Amino acid sequence: xxxxxxxxxxxxxxxxxxxxxxxxxxxxxxxxxxxxxxxxxxxxxxxxxxxxxxxxxxxxxxxxxxxxxxxxxxxxxxxxxxxxxxxxxxxxxxxxxxxxxxxxxxxxxxxxxxxxxxxxxxxxxxxxxxxxxxxxxxxxxxxxxxxxxxxxxxxxxxxxxxxxxxxxxxxxxxxxxxxxxxxxxxxxxxxxxxxxxxxxxxxxxxxxxxxxxxxxxxxxxxxxxxxxxxxxxxxxxxxxxxxxxxxxxxxxxxxxxxxxxxxxxxxxxxxxxxxxxxxxxxxxxxxxxxxxxxxxxxxxxxxxxxxxxxxxxxxxxxxxxxxxxxxxxxxxxxxxxxxxxxxxxxxxxxxxxxxxxxxxxxxxxxxxxxxxxxxxxxxxxxxxxxxxxxxxxxxxxxxxxxxxxxxxxxxxxxxxxxxxxxxxxxxxxxxxxxxxxxxxxxxxxxxxxxxxxxxxxxxxxxxxxxxxxxxxxxxxxxxxxxxxxxxxxxxxxxxxxxxxxxxxxxxxxxxxxxxxxxxxxxxxxxxxxxxxxxxxxxxxxxxxxxxxxxxxxxxxxxxxxxxxxxxxxxxxxxxxxxxxxxxxxxxxxxxxxxxxxxxxxxxxxxxxxxxxxxxxxxx
Ligand code: SF4
Numbered sequence: 001x002x003x004x005x006x007x008x009x010x011x012x013x014x015x016x017x018x019x020x021x022x023x024x025x026x027x028x029x030x031x032x033x034x035x036x037x038x039x040x041x042x043x044x045x046x047x048x049x050x051x052x053x054x055x056x057x058x059x060x061x062x063x064x065x066x067x068x069x070x071x072x073x074x075x076x077x078x079x080x081x082x083x084x085x086x087x088x089x090x091x092x093x094x095x096x097x098x099x100x101x102x103x104x105x106x107x108x109x110x111x112x113x114x115x116x117x118x119x120x121x122x123x124x125x126x127x128x129x130x131x132x133x134x135x136x137x138x139x140x141x142x143x144x145x146x147x148x149x150x151x152x153x154x155x156x157x158x159x160x161x162x163x164x165x166x167x168x169x170x171x172x173x174x175x176x177x178x179x180x181x182x183x184x185x186x187x188x189x190x191x192x193x194x195x196x197x198x199x200x201x202x203x204x205x206x207x208x209x210x211x212x213x214x215x216x217x218x219x220x221x222x223x224x225x226x227x228x229x230x231x232x233x234x235x236x237x238x239x240x241x242x243x244x245x246x247x248x249x250x251x252x253x254x255x256x257x258x259x260x261x262x263x264x265x266x267x268x269x270x271x272x273x274x275x276x277x278x279x280x281x282x283x284x285x286x287x288x289x290x291x292x293x294x295x296x297x298x299x300x301x302x303x304x305x306x307x308x309x310x311x312x313x314x315x316x317x318x319x320x321x322x323x324x325x326x327x328x329x330x331x332x333x334x335x336x337x338x339x340x341x342x343x344x345x346x347x348x349x350x351x352x353x354x355x356x357x358x359x360x361x362x363x364x365x366x367x368x369x370x371x372x373x374x375x376x377x378x379x380x381x382x383x384x385x386x387x388x389x390x391x392x393x394x395x396x397x398x399x400x401x402x403x404x405x406x407x408x409x410x411x412x413x414x415x416x417x418x419x420x421x422x423x424x425x426x427x428x429x430x431x432x433x434x435x436x437x438x439x440x441x442x443x444x445x446x447x448x449x450x451x452x453x454x455x456x457x458x459x460x461x462x463x464x465x466x467x468x469x470x471x472x473x474x475x476x477x478x479x480x481x482x483x484x485x486x487x488x489x490x491x492x493x494x495x496x497x498x499x500x501x502x503x504x505x506x507x508x509x510x511x512x513x514x515x516x517x518x519x520x521x522x523x524x525x526x527x528x529x530x531x532x533x534x535x536x537x538x539x540x541x542x543x544x545x546x547x548x549x550x551x552x553x554x555x556x557x558x559x560x561x562x563x564x565x566x567x568x569x570x571x572x573x574x575x576x577x578x579x580x581x582x583x584x585x586x587x588x589x590x591x592x593x594x595x596x597x598x599x600x601x602x603x604x605x606x607x608x609x610x611x612x613x614x615x616x617x618x619x
Pocket of ligand 1: 269282283284592593596597598599600601602603604
């Protein structure tokens with residue numbers, strides 16, 4: 001352990017466990033005896049970081065190699081940051097309390113655009129120059145991955161190299177390349193150049209945006225020979241064979257998802273047109289039953305958790321979900337270990353599944369109809385009907401559930417006030433259904449939660465402008481005035497946050513300066529309401545003469561280059577344009593795992609056969 005540890009500071013902070021480390025199943029290596037160290041950095045607080053499965057998977061994969069060490073760091077809450085700054089103490093890793101700037105690499109996960117300022121802040125607190133161009137030979141390589149890396153441009157001058165796609169597939173190759181490069185004595189630039197040879201790695205300094213004489217964007221292109229024009233994502237072909245931690249860390253404090261997270265599938269073939277994850281993680285892949293039961297057994301033993309959450313984008317779509325749930329419940333119900341499904345699709349929900357997972361304990365049920373009317377659900381390709389939802393909640397109420405959460409989005413393309421009436425109507429029908437079948441009105445509640453639609457890159461709605469902030473507020477107020485039942489609670493999201501999210505989601509390199517300026521002026525923890533400083537953001541846009549509306553409200557033509565066109569998820573842009581047209585015609589597209597292939601290009605581009613794999617055969 002480093003001698004200047006946090007030990008004497010933590011009595012002054014609100015939650016010392018965020019920074020103390022030493023959790024159950026933590027991996028601590030002697031850093032003198034390894035070849036390469038990486039600090040996995042989560043740009044949010046500990047409770048969020050420790051709930052993130054991808055982070056744990058990477059930690060496990062890297063640490064499974066003797067010559068590498070992965071440690072962790074999360075964004076300090078403002079109380080601890082204040083102490084670090086006052087004492088001019090660097091941010092350190094949780095395992096060895098090593099200063100961030102002493103690692104060979106620092107790897108950020110990019111889950112959410114509103115965490116970008118925390119990246120700058122963590123680098124600064126770790127005494128690493130915030131801008132790539134200012135980092136010397138001794139500074140760590142700063143890498144990043146995760147869904148937001150599919151539009152890396154707003155961070156092009158902060159991150160040295162991005163890993164596009166599933167990090168577990170590329171991380172060891174990347175570390176091997178760095179290890180080899182360091183042994184050969186390569187300079188930082190030479191090493192970065194080497195990284196461009198790895199499929200799925202994007203090194204922004206070797207690319208430049210081109211503009212015509214009128215300043216119209218024409219695309220981003222490599223600056224040198226031999227640098228790939230397009231960076232295609234990495235992905236795991238066989239989830240059952242992929243490395244998964246079987247002795248996950250258990251924290252000493254409450255975290256957001258404090259349970260075993262057993263990932264059962266990756267990707268989703270339903271094809272919701274607003275959903276970025278559904279497009280980015282195509283084609284869908286699942287783990288086989290045998291592997292899942294085995295992993296569950298090891299995780300229960302190694303963690304002692306009392307709940308196994310079957311995690312994925314759409315858990316009820318796993319082809320063996322009933323056998324899996326039954327197998328787990330039968331094995332663990334007498335040991336006090338429950339099974340939960342994070343979110344259920346209303347069409348694949350069944351009373352049998354509901355009854356199975358409720359045997360140990362009943363948590364609230366969450367459904368996401370997303371839109372209130374069938375017309376709008378067809379626009380977004382959410383292939384569920386009102387009848388599906390009512391049948392699902394009716395089954396649930398008969399089985400004894402009392403609490404239901406319904407997630408919707410407002411401001412979806414083509415949305416009208418009639419569609420909002422559909423939300424109210426649906427919520428009231430759920431209440432009526434409980435009155436028919438429920439057992440205890442006093443314990444019953446329906447929570448209607450609305451987020452504002454944010455158009456995301458690599459989706460069919462990447463060309464859609466967001467509704468204005470004023471209009472989104474009008475729509476929230478409309479729902480507030482209509483959702484009057486005493487059994488219905490309504491929650492909504494801050495529209496200004498959604499506006500900024502849309503700007504950075506669809507951002508280009510010009511936003512990097514805005515980001516830097518906003519951070520310098522004090523923006524951080526933007527995803528936390530009490531810290532979001534909208535006025536500073538607006539000042540920063542103004543100061544740099546960048547109009548934020550040109551991003552959030554942009555309506556690019558389908559054949560115009562987009563700032564993320566050089567990054568490929570495997571899904572063709574033409575397919576997304578076609579899907580957008582179909583949306584406007586209110587036409588639905590089938591789920592490609594169970595129906596016809598929609599021709600998105602992912603299987604062909606990534607040389608994969610989704611139907612064969614779905615049925616347990618090799619790709
Ligand atoms: S290529 Fe066809 S089967 Fe494969 S993910 Fe796309 S739509 Fe589905």
